[in-house]
Amino acid sequence: MLANGIYLAKLRLVEPFESYPSPAQFVMVWVPGVKEMPMSISHYSCDGELTIVFRVRGVGTQKLASIGIGSVLGIRGPLGKGIAIRPEWKRVAILAGGIGIAPTPLLVSALTVHGCETHLFWGAKTRSELFDLDKIFVDKPDRIEISTDDGSYGFRGTVLELFKSVANVHSYDAVIAIGPNPMLRAVCEDMELKRIDPMVVMETIVKCGRGICGSCYIRGSTKLLCIDGPAFRCSEVMHHLRSLD
Amino acid sequence: MVSKLSVRVAGLHLEHPVMNASGILGATPEHIERLASYGFSAIVTKTITPQPREGNPPPIIVEIPNIGLLNAVGLANPGKNIVPKLVEVSKRLGKPIVISVGGSTPSEFLEVASIAEEAGADAIELNLSCPHAKGYGIEIGSDPYQSYEVVKTVANSVKIPTIAKLGLCDRIVEVASKVLEAGAKGLTLINTVRAMVIDVMTARPVLSNVFGGLSGPAIHPIAVRVVYEVYRELRPEIIGCGGVVDWVTAAELILAGARAVQVGTALMWKENIVYDVLIGLRRLIEHFGVRSIEDLVGYSHRV
Numbered sequence: 013m014l015a016n017g018i019y020l021a022k023l024r025l026v027e028p029f030e031s032y033p034s035p036a037q038f039v040m041v042w043v044p045g046v047k048e049m050p051m052s053i054s055h056y057s058c059d060g061e062l063t064i065v066f067r068v069r070g071v072g073t074q075k076l077a078s079i080g081i082g083s084v085l086g087i088r089g090p091l092g093k094g095i096a097i098r099p100e101w102k103r104v105a106i107l108a109g110g111i112g113i114a115p116t117p118l119l120v121s122a123l124t125v126h127g128c129e130t131h132l133f134w135g136a137k138t139r140s141e142l143f144d145l146d147k148i149f150v151d152k153p154d155r156i157e158i159s160t161d162d163g164s165y166g167f168r169g170t171v172l173e174l175f176k177s178v179a180n181v182h183s184y185d186a187v188i189a190i191g192p193n194p195m196l197r198a199v200c201e202d203m204e205l206k207r208i209d210p211m212v213v214m215e216t217i218v219k220c221g222r223g224i225c226g227s228c229y230i231r232g233s234t235k236l237l238c239i240d241g242p243a244f245r246c247s248e249v250m251h252h253l254r255s256l257d
Numbered sequence: 258m259v260s261k262l263s264v265r266v267a268g269l270h271l272e273h274p275v276m277n278a279s280g281i282l283g284a285t286p287e288h289i290e291r292l293a294s295y296g297f298s299a300i301v302t303k304t305i306t307p308q309p310r311e312g313n314p315p316p317i318i319v320e321i322p323n324i325g326l327l328n329a330v331g332l333a334n335p336g337k338n339i340v341p342k343l344v345e346v347s348k349r350l351g352k353p354i355v356i357s358v359g360g361s362t363p364s365e366f367l368e369v370a371s372i373a374e375e376a377g378a379d380a381i382e383l384n385l386s387c388p389h390a391k392g393y394g395i396e397i398g399s400d401p402y403q404s405y406e407v408v409k410t411v412a413n414s415v416k417i418p419t420i421a422k423l424g425l426c427d428r429i430v431e432v433a434s435k436v437l438e439a440g441a442k443g444l445t446l447i448n449t450v451r452a453m454v455i456d457v458m459t460a461r462p463v464l465s466n467v468f469g470g471l472s473g474p475a476i477h478p479i480a481v482r483v484v485y486e487v488y489r490e491l492r493p494e495i496i497g498c499g500g501v502v503d504w505v506t507a508a509e510l511i512l513a514g515a516r517a518v519q520v521g522t523a524l525m526w527k528e529n530i531v532y533d534v535l536i537g538l539r540r541l542i543e544h545f546g547v548r549s550i551e552d553l554v555g556y557s558h559r560v
Contacts, residue, residue, distance in 0.1 A: 026458075040316075042463070044456065044459040047314060047465075048465075084459050086316075088320075218315075219315050219317050219318075219330075220315075221318075222320070223525060224280075224281055224318065224328070224330075224521075224522075224524075225282075225312075225318075225328075225330050226282040226283070226303070227333075229287045232287070233287060234287060234294060235291075
């Protein structure tokens with residue numbers, strides 16, 4: 013357990029992935045006889061060790077949090093497109109909301125490999141949902157700023173408010189936001205005014221993960237989260253984010 | 258001039274013979290738009306039932322390398338009220354639309370079919386063959402008399418063409434004969450085949466529903482056989498479905514007797530499959546020195 017209701021699990025794959033996962037790609041984790049759930053890839057090592065970080069939400073994650081070492085799970089993936097890192101990115105801001113922190117270690121590692129400076133802004137509801145980020149990062153972000161909604165730790169306010177108060181958006185080559193949809197919407201709407209089109213990594217219900225069932229369609233667009241995402245430009249998903257109220 | 262690839266099937270005039278198979282997307286206007294972008298000549302919706310259905314909880318699919326895909330989506334769909342919206346977007350895109358209709362009784366089928374007709378759909382495809390939803394699909398479609406009742410109820414009441422989608426069962430020729438007698442203008446052959454996968458490390462069936470429908474390369478020779486046999490016995494208008502992954506697998510179904518084909522599973526691997534199939538079929542027309550693809554329908558029965 014990393015924090016209240018938040019867990020880290022290291023999984024040993026029977027067969028390593030065919031290709032190294034890109035940041036924001038995900039896997040379907042099958043808890044045998046219980047459920048199959050989409051989960052971000054937090055870290056992956058080439059010998060087949062997969063790290064996931066998750067929050068307990070329902071029966072599937074509850075079971076996953078309680079099973080012991082040596083249990084067998086099913087893993088499908090890596091799924092989705094992932095974020096293609098552009099060579100012109102020299103400095104990138106990552107805004108993570110709550111469990112949106114899960115895919116950031118893989119993202120920071122990939123950006124670091126590309127020689128890109130990474131600034132992480134992480135917001136949670138309250139102090140008990142925070143944990144020591146050293147426990148999940150292989151490559152450390154160059155700057156870390158933290159906020160809590162209730163002010164119990166760090167900056168008081170949302171991660172977007174934190175970002176706006178301590179950083180200048182124009183000093184970054186890219187902004188990547190990861191978290192719940194209302195947060196992503198707020199980020200997109202704020203940046204829209206500044207004529208910036210950030211990248212957002214979205215979460216939704218994924219069932220088949222292969223573009224067949226259509227459960228994860230993006231409203232007002234022909235895109236499917238599971239095969240075209242989960243990373244999109246704000247401009248591609250704005251209608252979707254606004255229609256979720 | 259009519260293109261070499263255009264076909265008529267069950268009252269539909271198609272610019273080419275490649276449609277999507279029901280069950281691939283097709284439940285929201287956004288899905289329809291995506292299917293249209295794949296280049297299909299007609300759009301077949303996901304099976305729509307009168308009331309919305311949640312479908313099964315995941316795992317709902319298992320990919321089996323080199324064999325295909327096992328799915329048990331469980332007829333998830335938003336219910337009949339979505340039909341006019343699906344028709345509208347398809348019309349805007351200039352594509353004929355076939356509403357796949359599901360139900361557990363003849364009157365449920367009719368309920369959705371009537372809305373489809375009213376909304377301006379081009380045809381309906383009755384799902385008499387889904388193998389993974391209790392009380393639906395193949396549980397009706399493997400019985401010639403229940404199938405007859407469903408098709409008759411619908412075909413007697415709606416004027417747009419009724420297509421019956423049948424699945425693998427021992428009495429397939431008999432079922433086909435009965436549904437044609439009941440007024441079906443065409444048959445879609447075949448649906449996925451009931452199958453299962455067990456995870457050996459935990460000894461558990463993988464799908465939450467235990468059983469699912471197998472699609473993809475594994476069922477293609479079965480589909481070819483069923484199309485061939487039903488064509489030989491009854492000469493109906495057939496839409497071939499099952500394991501079309503390239504132009505060769507599409508051509509086999511046509512030579513066996515299908516006037517059009519449907520593609521599903523292959524989209525997982527190849528989003529531009531439609532063009533691949535069409536280029537190959539055009540070459541096959543030249544190879545046999547015939548005028549159009551329609552001359553090759555059931556050609557294997559004439560050589």
